[in-house]
Amino acid sequence: MATVPMAHGLLFAGLLFVLGVLGLLVRRNVVFVLLSLEIMLNAAGLAFIVAGARWGQADGQVMFILILAAAAAELAVGLALVLRFRRHFKSLDPGAASTMRG
Amino acid sequence: MNVAFYISAVIAILATLAAISRREAIHALVYFVVSLLAAAVAFLVLGAPFAAALEVITYVGAIMVMFLFVIMTLVPDTRTNGDQPRVKGRSWLVPLLLTFVLIGDIVYVAAMGTAFSVSGVEVSPRQVGQTLFGPYTLAVEMASMLLLAGLVGAYHLGRHRSRK
Numbered sequence: 102m103a104t105v106p107m108a109h110g111l112l113f114a115g116l117l118f119v120l121g122v123l124g125l126l127v128r129r130n131v132v133f134v135l136l137s138l139e140i141m142l143n144a145a146g147l148a149f150i151v152a153g154a155r156w157g158q159a160d161g162q163v164m165f166i167l168i169l170a171a172a173a174a175e176l177a178v179g180l181a182l183v184l185r186f187r188r189h190f191k192s193l194d195p196g197a198a199s200t201m202r203g
Numbered sequence: 204m205n206v207a208f209y210i211s212a213v214i215a216i217l218a219t220l221a222a223i224s225r226r227e228a229i230h231a232l233v234y235f236v237v238s239l240l241a242a243a244v245a246f247l248v249l250g251a252p253f254a255a256a257l258e259v260i261t262y263v264g265a266i267m268v269m270f271l272f273v274i275m276t277l278v279p280d281t282r283t284n285g286d287q288p289r290v291k292g293r294s295w296l297v298p299l300l301l302t303f304v305l306i307g308d309i310v311y312v313a314a315m316g317t318a319f320s321v322s323g324v325e326v327s328p329r330q331v332g333q334t335l336f337g338p339y340t341l342a343v344e345m346a347s348m349l350l351l352a353g354l355v356g357a358y359h360l361g362r363h364r365s366r367k
Contacts, residue, residue, distance in 0.1 A: 104205075105205055105208045105249065109208075109209075110245075110249065113212045113215070113216070113245070116216055117215065117216065117219055117238075120216070120219045121219075121223075123223060124223030127223070128223065130228070132228045132273075132274060133223065133228065133231065136222065136223070136228075136231060136232070136235060136270075137223060139235070139266075139270075140219055140222070140223070140235065140238075143238075143239065143242060146254075147245070147246075150246055150249055150251050150254055153251065153326065154249040154250050157250075157326060158326065158334075159330040159331045159333070159334035161251070162326060162334075163331060163334050163335050163339050163342070165251075165254045165257070166257065166331075166335065167339075167342055167346050169258075169261055169262065170346040170349060170350055171349060173261070173265070173266050173350065173353065174349045174350050174352065174353025174354075175353070176266055176270065177269065177353045177354065177357040178356040178357050180269065180270065180273040180357070181356070181357040181358075181360035182360055183273060183277070184273060184276065184277075184360075184361060185360050185361070193277070
């Protein structure tokens with residue numbers, strides 16, 4: 102029975118997470134910031150699945166389900182904030198909100 | 204069988220790379236959906252079929268559709284006179300191609316039959332349910348409170364200020 106080495110699964114999750122961080126740092130658009138957050142949450146869930154599969158326990162999938170609930174709640178509030186942001190600042194650039202000087 | 208995992212991993216990473224580098228938010232969303240589907244195939248190969256199904260149903264089917272609605276309201280020029288004659292450009296071609304590779308991948312997994320994973324055992328939905336509502340009952344309650352807080356927060360932030 103061929104198996105996938107755990108290191109490769111974690112490397113996969115780590116690469117996805119790094120791509121999410123990269124998108125978060127590079128993009129200047131609140132929609133892409135939210136998308137990058139979703140990429141990172143998904144990568145974290147993937148790491149839990151890999152770890153759960155390593156020991157053959159259900160805990161990894163349970164944590165994935167909890168991450169899914171967190172992602173749904175976070176995105177609902179985040180998207181409402183994006184709509185609010187757009188209405189208030191007439192822009193999607195997060196820099197538009199930096200009105201505090203100091 | 205290893206091959207199925209690596210194909211889905213490569214597709215997920217390529218699609219994510221495309222998602223964070225697209226100019227149009229809607230194109231990025233399509234690539235991210237492909238990335239999530241690839242991750243679902245990876246879950247299946249890793250012996251987590253329940254998580255794979257949840258990824259497709261909840262993440263792609265619910266969360267990303269919510270994202271899609273918001274992006275559609277953010278698009279500045281939505282004034283179109285009826286249906287457009289055709290989609291401009293070939294931006295749909297690459298995601299479609301990646302999805303077909305994924306379909307081939309999952310057919311290969313299905314043809315091979317048995318589940319494979321890091322440790323070689325499949326964690327069934329029954330086990331997940333017993334763990335979720337056994338030792339993790341408190342976490343389930345906390346998740347429900349979190350979703351309620353998300354609902355109330357989204358409603359509060361999303362409503363229009365009537366008096367101003």
